[in-house]
Amino acid sequence: MSFVEKLSEKMTRQLAQRTSRRSLLGGLGSLLVGGAALPLLPVARVHADQEPGGYEGVAPRPPVSDGEEGSQTSCDYWRYCGIGGPLCACCGGSANACPPGTVMSPLSWIGTCLNPADDVYYIISYNDCCGKPTCKRCLCSPHDPNAKPPIRSQSSRAYLWCMGSGETTFTCSTSNVVGIAVQQK
Numbered sequence: 001m002s003f004v005e006k007l008s009e010k011m012t013r014q015l016a017q018r019t020s021r022r023s024l025l026g027g028l029g030s031l032l033v034g035g036a037a038l039p040l041l042p043v044a045r046v047h048a049d050q051e052p053g054g055y056e057g058v059a060p061r062p063p064v065s066d067g068e069e070g071s072q073t074s075c076d077y078w079r080y081c082g083i084g085g086p087l088c089a090c091c092g093g094s095a096n097a098c099p100p101g102t103v104m105s106p107l108s109w110i111g112t113c114l115n116p117a118d119d120v121y122y123i124i125s126y127n128d129c130c131g132k133p134t135c136k137r138c139l140c141s142p143h144d145p146n147a148k149p150p151i152r153s154q155s156s157r158a159y160l161w162c163m164g165s166g167e168t169t170f171t172c173s174t175s176n177v178v179g180i181a182v183q184q185k
Contacts, residue, residue, distance in 0.1 A: 082111025090138035098129035130162035
């Protein structure tokens with residue numbers, strides 16, 4: 001017999017004397033289950049297509065329609081003049097669409113915002129997306145020094161608008177252009 005065969009036989013016999021078959025099978029099972037769980041561990045994923053000054057993990061989004069300026073992931077975007085809460089554009093949706101797995105509430109609050117591209121005021125409907133835990137990205141809370149406190153709580157942007165959706169958890173907010181506001185002289 002060769003040296004390698006004798007050494008392996010000796011080590012195998014010593015292992016057999018110190019352990020039982022049941023403990024050996026248990027150890028192999030633990031190793032297999034542990035190895036299968038490795039892909040479930042958290043991994044940092046960095047996207048190379050971030051826009052400068054943007055939010056980590058959120059790809060830049062094109063304007064919703066032609067003639068719009070600005071980034072949908074910025075609180076300074078013209079449509080967000082009356083929004084309150086996290087932006088759906090930073091949470092997997094867009095300025096006017098909910099992220100996958102959420103439902104847009106049929107209830108909304110209304111505001112008018114000036115589009116700097118054409119100098120026209122538009123009526124904006126702000127709808128909440130509901131059904132997943134609150135998104136923690138791009139939290140916007142515009143402060144208008146001329147704003148008056150709400151008289152009725154149902155008119156406030158701080159009100160939970162998910163009631164009509166059948167869901168009770170608020171995720172993020174969208175802004176949908178409804179039409180052109182009437183210009184007063």
